[in-house]
Amino acid sequence: MHCASHLAVPRQPGIAMRLLPLALLLLSATLGAEERPLRFSVIESWAMPMMQIDNGKATGGILYDLQMRLAQKVGRRAELLVMPRLRVQQMLVRGEIDVRCYVNPAWLQEPHHQYIWSVPFMVQRDLLVSRPSDKLAPLPGETIGTVLGFIYPQLQSQFNTGQLVREDSRTQELALTKLVAERYRFTVSNELSLNWFNRQQPANRKLPAVREVASDLVACIVRDAPDVPTMPLLRALVQMSNDGEFTAILAKYR
Numbered sequence: 001m002h003c004a005s006h007l008a009v010p011r012q013p014g015i016a017m018r019l020l021p022l023a024l025l026l027l028s029a030t031l032g033a034e035e036r037p038l039r040f041s042v043i044e045s046w047a048m049p050m051m052q053i054d055n056g057k058a059t060g061g062i063l064y065d066l067q068m069r070l071a072q073k074v075g076r077r078a079e080l081l082v083m084p085r086l087r088v089q090q091m092l093v094r095g096e097i098d099v100r101c102y103v104n105p106a107w108l109q110e111p112h113h114q115y116i117w118s119v120p121f122m123v124q125r126d127l128l129v130s131r132p133s134d135k136l137a138p139l140p141g142e143t144i145g146t147v148l149g150f151i152y153p154q155l156q157s158q159f160n161t162g163q164l165v166r167e168d169s170r171t172q173e174l175a176l177t178k179l180v181a182e183r184y185r186f187t188v189s190n191e192l193s194l195n196w197f198n199r200q201q202p203a204n205r206k207l208p209a210v211r212e213v214a215s216d217l218v219a220c221i222v223r224d225a226p227d228v229p230t231m232p233l234l235r236a237l238v239q240m241s242n243d244g245e246f247t248a249i250l251a252k253y254r
Contacts, residue, residue, distance in 0.1 A: 145187025
């Protein structure tokens with residue numbers, strides 16, 4: 001009479017144990033996606049007080065403070081991508097920038113349908129600036145200091161007809177420096193940059209504004225895509241405006 005042998009049958013892991021590695025993988029992927037920094041565009045020709053750029057990296061200024069605070073409010077890190085204006089346009093078309101701040105619809109050469117406009121956060125006043133001793137109006141064919149890639153809609157017709165001639169500089173600060181060096185009699189500068197530049201000038205060398213060229217509301221555009229917290233960003237901008245955070249940032253640099 002033979003006794004049946006009792007073989008040890010290995011226990012099958014439970015469904016929960018089998019799904020655990022998959023759950024951990026999905027959680028890791030989700031956390032990785034949440035940790036992706038928000039990509040902000042920074043135009044390399046910006047200068048203080050709008051943006052301080054050192055060795056190709058954004059390090060301070062009005063827009064630096066704004067963008068770092070905005071990312072903080074939605075719980076994301078900010079990646080500030082410093083690049084030429086033309087490349088910014090190309091990356092916007094390809095959806096490779098999440099947020100672009102300091103922009104007005106009239107300054108864009110093409111519409112960007114995948115982006116949503118925020119509330120305006122400040123007014124930019126563009127001024128025609130002269131040397132202290134120059135009070136005459138620009139003459140026909142006169143050279144005007146401008147910034148490379150910047151669009152001046154109110155002056156464009158005069159540039160097109162040759163009534164005024166552009167001389168582009170890489171940054172706003174350099175355009176003002178050329179004015180001091182008497183490379184030309186006039187330049188166009190936004191009010192904040194002019195005031196910042198004049199802080200470094202002796203009282204008798206401060207550059208005066210001849211007249212206002214334009215006054216434009218500036219805002220941000222936010223990419224409308226699943227991997228971007230679009231609505232939280234737009235709400236954060238409204239909240240920053242209502243809470244006076246924009247005004248406080250501007251006050252630091254006046």
